[in-house]
Amino acid sequence: MKRRILFVDDEQAILRSLYRLFRERDYEINLAESGKEALEFLEQHEVDLVVSDMRMPSMSGHQLLLKVKEKYPDTMRLILSGYAQEQELFRSLLDGSSKMYLLKPWDNEMLLQIVDHIFKLQDLLRERRLLDRIESMDNLPTLPGIYRQLCTMLEEEADIKQIAGLINRDQAIAAKVLQLANSAFCSVKTGSAQQAVSFLGLSIVKNIVMASSIFDEKNGGKVQASIREILWRHSSMANRLLLTMSEELLHKKMPDDRASAGLLHDIGKVLLAKQFGARFAEVMLQSEQLGMPSLEALEREAFGVSHQELGAYLLNWWQLPYPIVEAALFSHDPLNAPVVHRELVCLTHLANYYSWKKVRPSSKAKLEEGVFAALGIAKEDCEILAKQLKDG
Incomplete structure (x- = not known):
């Protein structure tokens, strides 16, 4: 049809x-x-x-x-x-x-x-294989309640003071908003959620609220908590790299509808850790030790789905902007996939690679060298920029 x-x-x-x-x-x-x-x-x-x-x-x-x-x-x-x-x-x-x-x-x-x-x-x-596997999982997380409240406030055009008040009700989310604000804007230090919202912008704050609710999921044991902490450090670093590379190397401010792509691109790993716990930790370790086959191949073998597929499915189900869904699904294959927002996907690929190199040096993250030519930037400049950003 x-x-x-x-x-x-x-x-x-x-x-x-x-x-x-x-x-x-x-x-x-x-x-x-x-x-x-x-x-x-x-x-x-x-x-x-x-x-x-x-x-x-x-x-x-x-x-x-x-x-x-x-x-x-x-x-x-x-x-x-x-x-x-x-x-x-x-x-x-x-x-x-x-x-x-x-x-x-x-x-x-x-x-x-x-x-x-x-x-x-x-x-x-x-795709049928993906849908069958997702439907066989225990459950997919629904949008967090605080996220839905925030979306309602945005639709009603609430002011920043009201939005900051909502964020301050959840200490874990408020801490992550402040953490990203202080790390992303190194010339500004603030302990105010209201200032942090002003600095970061509503699009990024909205997705921090959603992501941190998942990263701080209370279910699961110490293994899942340890993985979620590593993934949060990686994702927040990746988002900082994404925004910094866009501004410093491409001389462009990242548009609002894609400014959280680095934060959300690996959210599928968080869901796999939640669903499969120690087994997912074993798969991650196996990938680091072997290098090849890739983590995605090992995930499909173990769970029937890769973290990119699962993450993109969830972000799309949650009605997030198309560019963020693309970045989650294609950042590991930025040059060959049917991509609309090629620049964003290539930047997310680089942010993912350099973030893992900082957060977990044992990681065997792969680098597609062709993205430098696609973006018109030098590898040396990316490496200098990545070294300048501190983890935390």
Whole structure:
């Protein structure tokens, strides 16, 4: 069956352009000139992907996609906007109504490739083998309660003081927010959650709340706790490296919808440690001792699923932005995978490698040398940057 895409825009010329672009592809293309018309169509038809303009009369693209998220959560949702800095665009990423955004005017070939890759990723996450293995696990964690409260506050546009008050209710989460704020901004030292939220930004704080809830999962014995502590150190270091490499080497501020990719890219390992405890610790040790086969191959042999597949599935199930899901699934294969956000995936690959070298020198993390050329940066500069960052 053909995939069905619904394009929504109040400008007929835009809709005609999109129709002409996609009509020769193996998709069923439908058009709507308003949010109301789009919702009426969705009531009658199953749609795989909704691509909506942001600024429309009566109902904005953000308002439309919030309704789509509520009524049709399995439908992919993208914003097509001519305004990169629009506040409502930012809110659509924070509340998960939009998985990613594309900017007008678009490049035709790139837009076609992005849509193709989105569907390929969805196929990978819905592959029968992966679904069978995940369904056989005891349970997957639901979104932590404090995370859901934070998302509600963000949707209601609560101020930073209110958000800091929520974070301060959980000492473990508050400590991790402060830890990352103080380590990421070495020129600023703060003991205030409110200042930390201001420094880090709402997107990063939101994902710290989610990640720390999982890393601090109380179930399990000493082995799981030890692994979770190592993984937290690794993930927080990887996120610092990710942001620093982007700013210092690429001279770009990491966009909000992907600024927590380093923090979340290895969350599948935390879930495997929770599910399999000492057995997962044995697999990690075996990987370090042997080097080859890779950890991913050993995980599939032992558990039927790799940490990348499990992590990406969970992040996608939790409706996190598409770039973060991609980084979790493809950072170990950054050049060969069907990737939309190639730069982010390559940076996450480097952040993962150099973080393990600092946090656990015995790790046999693999480095794909081709990412340096893909990013246009020098290996020597990355190594200097990694050495300058302290663990902790």
